[in-house]
Amino acid sequence: MAVQTGLGEPRGPWFISPELGPDGRGWWEPPEREPGGRRSRRLLAALAVVAISTVSGAVAGGVVAGQYGDPGASAASAAPVPAELVTAAERTVPGVVSVLAGGTTAGSSTAGSASVGSATGSGFAVDDQQHLITNDHILAKGGGGPVTVELPDGRRFAAEVVGREPRSDLAVLKVPASAGLTPLPLAKPNATRVGEPVLAVGSPLGLAGTVTAGIVSALDREVRLGDNRHTAVQTDASINPGNSGGPLVNARGEVVGVNTAIATIDGNGSIGIGFAIPIDQVQQTADTIIGKGG
CATH class of the missing domain: 2.40.10.10 (Trypsin-like serine proteases)
Incomplete structure (x- = not known):
């Protein structure tokens, strides 16, 4: 069975944010874990509160919409997917x-x-x-x-x-x-903008042709890959093991970067912070390789 590598490895591949300590902990993590797993239980409890609040808010919103809004409106109705993203996919x-x-x-x-x-x-x-x-x-x-x-x-x-x-x-x-x-098609250099919608396309966990959506969260984000520092496109599009090497594309279907790394917490999977090699660097490197290798 194939071994999934690259994105999804602890801070993979070989990703260590300049803001993380030498032990790889996130900035919010305490130096020592609390005994008896109390921190984990507190974190789960907090997440549960957030989840419950979100669900109740959605239900309340649905009730209000049903009473005062469009009679055909439903809390279960999904927001329409922008047509340009469907076309790009x-x-x-x-x-x-x-x-x-x-x-x-x-x-x-x-x-x-x-x-x-x-x-x-x-x-x-x-x-x-x-x-x-x-x-x-x-x-x-x-x-x-x-x-x-x-x-x-x-x-x-x-x-x-x-x-x-x-x-x-x-x-x-x-x-x-x-x-x-x-x-x-490749996007023009320096044309990518923070906030624009993007799609990450690849084979996470062997699921070929998977498309996930997000936005460009930041540009020129400094990350360290192996022994080298790079500037990267940061995105919140979900990327996981197997996405490495796949394209990050804009709403016009143009490649703005190559998905390469994610930040993780305790070695877990995607937390919504991913990084892609900018397309200008990709094109320059690819042209050099092809020119030499044919």
């Missing part, structure tokens, strides 16, 4: 793949063989030559073994590693022309 999913690195080889639906990954993530097509962008740490976790790409329609192809750039945590793969992947 439809355009993006066909160009996003699952990436499996390392492991043993097994038969595939295409000619030859493909690897069953020991490290998994996502990637996306950037041109008609079937070049794909993904995160380097996925390949590193795969131990330099063979790389397989799984398309949205379930077909698998053995991928060529065109080049890797560990310092920027980016890598470029290439699959045969018969894959026929739709390249994703």
